[in-house]
Amino acid sequence: MITNSQIERAAYDVMCKAAIDIPEDYLDGIKERAAAETGPLCCFVLQSMIDNYEAATTDRRPMCADTGLPRYYVKVGNDARFDGGFVGLERALRSATARATQDVPLRPNRVHPLWRTDHDNNVGINAPEIEWSFEPDVDWIEITTVHKGGLFGTDYRMLFPADGIDGIKRFFLDTLIAFGKRGLACQPAIVGIGLGGSKDICMVLGKQAACLRAVGDRNPDPEIAKLEMELKELGNSIGMGAMGFVGSSMVVDCHIEVGFTHTGGMPMSVHCFCLSSRRATARIHADGSTELRSDPQWFTPYMRRETVEWQPQAASSNKSG
Ligand code: SF4
Known part of the structure; x- marks a missing residue:
């Protein structure tokens, strides 16, 4: 049984990791673009970003002052058993967001759209967003956070x-x-x-x-x-x-x-x-142990399944009596 505190801890860890450590695949992609770039200002920006990612990791500080909008993607194994059900899971994610906002610290970007109320913790009505998916035949839970910048992009x-x-x-x-x-x-x-x-x-x-x-x-x-x-x-x-x-x-x-x-x-x-492509994933196993990674592996073959196992029957066999 996965406990509520294990879920909260994993969500907190990915919140912190996403804010600070640029994913390797994205860093490699930026280096590839920097090697091919000839525009002097672009070269300057790309090199500055690479320096900035390194400084963020070394100093354990966010790579961008703008937190963007932290959100979660949760994949739940069909055989996973966890404390508190889905309501408990959601509470843990909201609590981890508030705690990481204070500890990293993250800029508390979330405000009420009309009254601009700010709880200083990136939590509010319908925030952070949580999207769900499910996976057959496994008993783990995966929590991915994305700090999505580029408000207008x-x-x-x-x-x-x-x-x-x-x-x-x-x-x-x-x-x-x-x-x-x-x-x-x-x-x-x-x-x-x-x-x-x-x-x-x-x-x-x-x-x-x-x-x-x-x-x-x-x-x-x-x-x-x-x-x-x-x-x-x-x-x-x-x-x-x-x-x-x-x-x-x-x-x-x-x-x-x-x-x-x-x-x-x-x-x-x-x-x-954007340039701060922040994401991190934690897989919480049934025994409570956790692995962190930067590739969410969100789109599984199950998620991209095309149709149903059901097949239309011959008209005569559909008739009762
Ligand atoms: S778009 Fe991305 S890199 Fe630019 S300020 Fe926002 S979070 Fe930072």
Whole structure:
């Protein structure tokens, strides 16, 4: 049985780790962009960021003064047993957020949208967000936190099926150029694209694609994987680079996630996970032991399952009597 305090401790640990230690895959991606970059200002920004990540890890301080919006993604094994049920789990996540905000410290960004009430702990009505998924045949719980910066680095468009791949590329470019020109997303970013679903799920998928897949990870559908690579190259060819300066390093990687959608449409969302691509995951085993890592491994084959095991029966066998 996993206890409530083990859950709280794991959530606290990932909150602290995410704020301070840049994920290795993202750091490698930044170094790759820095090696290829020729724009002098972009080179300066990229090197400064690499120095900044090192200083944050050495000093055990946040890599960016802006905490962004800390949030959680929780994957619960179907055989997991834990104290306090799901309400206890949620309470532990909220408590860990408040404790980490005080201890790291994290900037208490969360306020009421109208009254600007700030509890100084990044907790409030509907905050932090918690998204859930489930995994068959395992007894662990995984808690991932993401500190999502880039407040304005998100957009949505309803495309039509006839817009096709060209329409996807056009919206992708429109978005990156708008973000770059207005300095909205602290690039280079991991760009996540949601394709399909309903409007809300399209947004969820795009954000998860940006925040929950490691740099270099490819979608298991080979055609989608090819499109991810094409979009990455396209995004790095618009003449803008780090922080929107002249250069060629807007995109560290591009990830696409899809959901079945209405036959009349092809909704698309674009999300930028910024220069401070903060994420960390803890797996809590049934005996309470915990492992930390930076790759959430969120999109399992089970999550991307396509249909049901149910098969239509012959019309005659459906009739009763
Ligand atoms: S967008 Fe990211 S890097 Fe830029 S200020 Fe916000 S958290 Fe920091």
